[in-house]
Amino acid sequence: MFLIRFFRYSFNPAILIPNAHQKLWKALIYFVIMSLITLFPLNFLIVQENGWRLDFIEANLSENTPDWVLPEDMKIYAYRLVVADPTVTYTFENDGLTYIFNATGDEEITGRTISFYEDHIIYEDGEGHQMNAYGYKGFYDEVNFRVLNLSTGTERADLYNAFGSMLEASFGSYVVLYSLLMNTIVNMSIGVAFILMLSLVMQLFRFGYTKFFSYKDSLVFIILSMGMPAILSFIIGFVIPSFAPVIYQFGVGIVVMAVMLKYGKLYFS
Numbered sequence: 033m034f035l036i037r038f039f040r041y042s043f044n045p046a047i048l049i050p051n052a053h054q055k056l057w058k059a060l061i062y063f064v065i066m067s068l069i070t071l072f073p074l075n076f077l078i079v080q081e082n083g084w085r086l087d088f089i090e091a092n093l094s095e096n097t098p099d100w101v102l103p104e105d106m107k108i109y110a111y112r113l114v115v116a117d118p119t120v121t122y123t124f125e126n127d128g129l130t131y132i133f134n135a136t137g138d139e140e141i142t143g144r145t146i147s148f149y150e151d152h153i154i155y156e157d158g159e160g161h162q163m164n165a166y167g168y169k170g171f172y173d174e175v176n177f178r179v180l181n182l183s184t185g186t187e188r189a190d191l192y193n194a195f196g197s198m199l200e201a202s203f204g205s206y207v208v209l210y211s212l213l214m215n216t217i218v219n220m221s222i223g224v225a226f227i228l229m230l231s232l233v234m235q236l237f238r239f240g241y242t243k244f245f246s247y248k249d250s251l252v253f254i255i256l257s258m259g260m261p262a263i264l265s266f267i268i269g270f271v272i273p274s275f276a277p278v279i280y281q282f283g284v285g286i287v288v289m290a291v292m293l294k295y296g297k298l299y300f301s
Contacts, residue, residue: 042259073269
């Protein structure tokens, strides 16, 4: 399989230059795999930490503490909404975000809304998109609405802040997925820009040789050079995850320059 062959090339610098004629689409697949190997430690950390803090709900309740008078016969307990009268729905608004407790699904949604059902929560952005949180997973502690009503000042702010934190944590699977996608897309985009620029810089070697790589072959050559840096950044990433992409790109640059300095004259003079 060409991926195994490319990986072997990566650990034998002496044969990187003569094998730079490989098909570009194969090299791009190898590039994606090497990039994913490099990003694995940081993505693993993201999963462990339940994603990046988005604060799309928590900030709403912490930056502007609500003055609501919540129904005191209602609470969130044992990972569900416990209500005394299941026929009554309560609607509150705070800084542009609507909260519907004991929702039935018949409510008209016109803006950003969080609907609390007995066993799940739905966040809707008012444009037809929604997220579902089943089982109130983020609520590790009881939320007693009567206690919220009786609280004042700093205590009230702290209680609502904790409520917002648990509410947002209930959407943890979406937060993790978003964080993984953003981290992967951003870092791979940076990686693409890096190899495109490095390939362009490599064309300067034309001034020293009678023949040289085409732009496409220099791209393949750079990608084939990624094996050792990818493995090194993978290992270092488990110690310092945020430093892994730096090691990766720096390592690729070093390998490319070292190979050109040592073997360039052999193949291009």
